[in-house]
Amino acid sequence: MQNSFQIENPNPSFLETSRRDFWWIEPFFTAIGLLAFVIYSTWAAFQNEHYQWESYLSPFYAPLLEYDWWPFSPAFLILWAPAGFRLTCYYYRKAYYRSLFLTPSACAVGGRPQNYRGERFLLLFQNLHRYFLYIALVFCVILSYDAYISFTFKDGLGIGVGTVIMTLNAVFLTAFTFGCNSLRHLVGGNVDCYSCVNFGHQRYQAWKFVNIFNMNHMMWAWISLFWVGFTDLYIRLVSMGIITDYRIL
Amino acid sequence: MSETLFKIFRGERAKGELCGYSVEVTEGMVVLDAINQIQARHANDLAVRWNCKAGKCGSCSAEVNGKPRLMCMTRMDELPLDKPVIIEPMRRFPHIKDLVTDVSLNYEINQQIRPLKPKPREADGTYRMQQKDIERIQEFHKCIECFLCQNVCHVTRDQQVQEFAGPRFFIRIASLAMHPLDTLNRLKELKDVFGIGYCNITKCCTEVCPEDIAITDNAIIPLKERVAGAFYDPLALLWRSLTSVSK
Numbered sequence: 001m002q003n004s005f006q007i008e009n010p011n012p013s014f015l016e017t018s019r020r021d022f023w024w025i026e027p028f029f030t031a032i033g034l035l036a037f038v039i040y041s042t043w044a045a046f047q048n049e050h051y052q053w054e055s056y057l058s059p060f061y062a063p064l065l066e067y068d069w070w071p072f073s074p075a076f077l078i079l080w081a082p083a084g085f086r087l088t089c090y091y092y093r094k095a096y097y098r099s100l101f102l103t104p105s106a107c108a109v110g111g112r113p114q115n116y117r118g119e120r121f122l123l124l125f126q127n128l129h130r131y132f133l134y135i136a137l138v139f140c141v142i143l144s145y146d147a148y149i150s151f152t153f154k155d156g157l158g159i160g161v162g163t164v165i166m167t168l169n170a171v172f173l174t175a176f177t178f179g180c181n182s183l184r185h186l187v188g189g190n191v192d193c194y195s196c197v198n199f200g201h202q203r204y205q206a207w208k209f210v211n212i213f214n215m216n217h218m219m220w221a222w223i224s225l226f227w228v229g230f231t232d233l234y235i236r237l238v239s240m241g242i243i244t245d246y247r248i249l
Numbered sequence: 250m251s252e253t254l255f256k257i258f259r260g261e262r263a264k265g266e267l268c269g270y271s272v273e274v275t276e277g278m279v280v281l282d283a284i285n286q287i288q289a290r291h292a293n294d295l296a297v298r299w300n301c302k303a304g305k306c307g308s309c310s311a312e313v314n315g316k317p318r319l320m321c322m323t324r325m326d327e328l329p330l331d332k333p334v335i336i337e338p339m340r341r342f343p344h345i346k347d348l349v350t351d352v353s354l355n356y357e358i359n360q361q362i363r364p365l366k367p368k369p370r371e372a373d374g375t376y377r378m379q380q381k382d383i384e385r386i387q388e389f390h391k392c393i394e395c396f397l398c399q400n401v402c403h404v405t406r407d408q409q410v411q412e413f414a415g416p417r418f419f420i421r422i423a424s425l426a427m428h429p430l431d432t433l434n435r436l437k438e439l440k441d442v443f444g445i446g447y448c449n450i451t452k453c454c455t456e457v458c459p460e461d462i463a464i465t466d467n468a469i470i471p472l473k474e475r476v477a478g479a480f481y482d483p484l485a486l487l488w489r490s491l492t493s494v495s496k
Contacts, residue, residue, distance in 0.1 A: 012407055018315030018335055090470050093450045104403040107453035108315055108340075116408040118447030127481035130474075181466070185474035193429035195379040204381050214466070 014102075016110035023106040030099035034092075037225055044232050045075035050239040051232070055152050056162045058232040059169055063142050082139060082228075085132035090181045091221045093119075093126065130182040140177050143170040159249040162234060169224075169231040176220035179213030253325070254333040255283055257295065263344040267335065268292075274325050280336065281309055281320040284348075296347035304459055307395030311348050312337040317397040317457045341400040352396050358414050361442065362421055367430040382429040388467060389424035391460040392417065398454035398464060404447045414443035416454035416464045423468035426475070436479045445472055 017023070044051075044060050051058040065077045086092050097103050104111035119126050147170040150163045177183070188207025194200035213220060237243045253274045256267040270291050272283045281299055288295050299309040302321045309320040314328065314335050328334055342350035370376060398416035399405060405415055414422075422443065426435045439445045454464040462468075478485055 012340075018312060018337060020314050020329070020332065020335075021316075090450050094452050097449045097451050103449060104407060104451065104453075107401050107451075107456050108312065108317060108406075111403050111407040116404070116410065116447075118404065118410070118413075118444070119449055120446040123449075124446075124481060127473075127477035130477070130482065181470045182474060185471060185478070189471050190475060190478065192427050192431070193378075193382045195382055196429065201381075 012110035014110050014113055015105065017106075017108055019106070019108060023109055027099035027102075027105045030095050033222070033225075034096060034099065037229055040229055041079070041232075044229075044236070045073050045079055047236075048073035048075070050236045051075070053162070053235055053239040053245070054154065055149050056160075056166060056235045056238070056245075057146050057149075058235045059143055059146070059166075059173075059228050060232045062139075062146050081132065081135045085129075085136040085177075086221075086225070088126050088129035088132055089221065090129070091218050095221075129180075130186065133177070133180050133182045133186075136173075136177045136180070137183075140170070140174045143173055146170070153247075158247055160245045160247050162238060162245050164248070165227075165231050165234050169227050172220065172224040172227045175213055176217070176224040178210060179215075179217040179220055180210075181214065181217070184210040184214050251330065253283075253330045255287060256333045256335045257284070257287065257292075257348070258337045259292075259295070259347050261344070261346045265347075267337075269333065274330065276326075278325045279321055280311075280313055280318075280323040280325065280328075280334070283325065283334075284320060284336070296345070296349045298349050305393055307393035307459075310339055310395045310397050310400065312339060312400075317401045319395055319397070319459045322459050339396070339400040341402075341406045342396070352399075355394070355396055355399060355415075355417065358418050359421065361414075362418060362425070363433055363435070363438075365425055365428060365431050366433050368432050376430055378429050385467070386424045386427050388462055389420045391462055392420055393460060395459060397457045397459065401453045401457045402448075403451065403453065404449075408447075410444065410447050412442075412444040413447045414445075416448075416469065418443065419445065419448070419472060420462065420464055420468045423472055426472065436476050439472055440476050440480060445469070445476060448473070 041060060044058070051061040052064075057064060060075050060079060063078065065074050070077060098105055102112040103114070103116065117123070147163075147167040150166045151157055151159060153160070184207060187210055188194070188203035191197055191200065191203055191207075194204040197203070234243075238245045251274050253272050255270045255272050257270060259265050259268045270287045272286055274283070281302060284295070284297055284299075288297070297309070299321065300306040301308070304319055304322040307319070310317065311320050312318070313320065313323050315337075317339065320336070336348065338344055338348045338350045342352050342354065345351050367376065394417065396417060402416055404410050404413045422435055422439060425431050425433070448469055450465060450470070452465045455462070455466070458464055
């Protein structure tokens with residue numbers, strides 16, 4: 001007999017757990033991934049150069065809003081929207097509540113001691129996720145248009161490595177946006193009886209369609225996050241002359 | 250066949266200690282088999298609650314190596330047997346004895362939920378529902394009330410928030426709120442009485458559910474979206490005030 005202790009501890013100490021697996025791996029690498037993206041995207045937004053090459057435009061600067069009255073990088077005029085969309089996204093909420101706020105860092109692991117209020121008071125702004133969704137849907141169109149434009153070069157139509165990267169960027173961001181829980185709610189999730197309302201069948205089909213992307217929302221969240229940063233990096237390096245854009249066609 | 254050391258919490262009213270027992274592990278064994286073996290050979294007075302041994306009654310919930318699980322659905326070959334296997338009762342609930350806890354709090358919360366109030370029957374005295382109207386809530390009816398989700402949720406387990414119903418009951422409320430026949434508006438009580446705003450979507454309830462119910466994605470998030478639409482969406486509020494339409 002050993003290890004005498006009390007159970008039903010009303011205030012488990014921070015990170016207290018009986019778990020023996022490597023529960024810290026997921027929050028650790030999630031924190032690294034999120035912080036790396038935030039640091040890189042902030043740096044890239046402050047650069048205010050090397051965001052364009054021929055028909056390629058970095059997604060951090062799309063749509064390109066250059067005004068005389070705005071003395072800062074044009075990236076700051078648009079980045080608040082995708083940042084707000086991801087900040088209020090239900091998946092990212094799980095990711096940063098676990099990995100950055102440690103409430104809790106993993107299941108059955110003691111959370112950070114605090115006066116816990118949940119998503120109330122200041123965090124009520126999370127409920128505005130649907131408004132960021134509306135803007136994100138517009139961004140899907142803008143980035144798809146930029147991807148379309150990337151097929152044009154000085155000597156006519158063509159396909160470069162950057163074209164493929166920008167097209168995939170639009171696809172990944174659209175897949176992430178189409179799996180949004182707010183979109184799922186708005187297209188049909190708020191209906192209790194599809195056979196009782198106007199356009200019920202269409203709303204049911206739309207809800208089922210969004211479910212396809214929603215089931216892998218976390219995967220699309222990470223793929224699109226990584227790829228949007230990679231797209232900016234690729235265009236930046238080509239623009240700086242460090243690498244050459246290879247023409248496929 | 251191999252010998253494995255089990256350390257099981259023994260004691261009453263939250264005071265006790267981990268006691269070691271040696272178990273012969275054979276192919277196909279689950280943790281509950283080991284507990285039964287310990288009861289038969291070493292500790293006849295070991296208190297443990299179990300019934301079906303098929304993952305359907307929800308009785309044998311415990312914490313196996315720190316993870317909330319059903320003992321009857323945890324295969325021994327999933328566990329690292331080179332170290333002692335630690336079995337503890339669910340930490341969220343008041344302890345009674347050994348692996349048995351008092352889960353009656355859950356039944357008290359359940360009684361606060363208003364039951365289904367169906368719309369009037371059709372002219373022929375029946376209710377008609379189409380599959381597409383009902384399929385979403387069929388998932389919620391798989392719940393076996395093991396209360397592992399209630400146990401693991403940090404809002405109740407760590408933060409001890411009293412105004413929070415917990416995942417199991419959000420599932421029940423979702424099964425009623427999304428029911429095509431239900432006539433009650435449950436959103437205000439979801440916000441004010443059952444405290445859905447305390448949930449911060451960390452999805453531990455989904456991780457531990459032995460029935461693989463997507464508790465967070467299919468019940469809690471849709472309910473949060475409904476509450477957001479009813480109370481926090483400024484344009485929706487403006488529209489409702491202009492048209493004086495309320496659900």
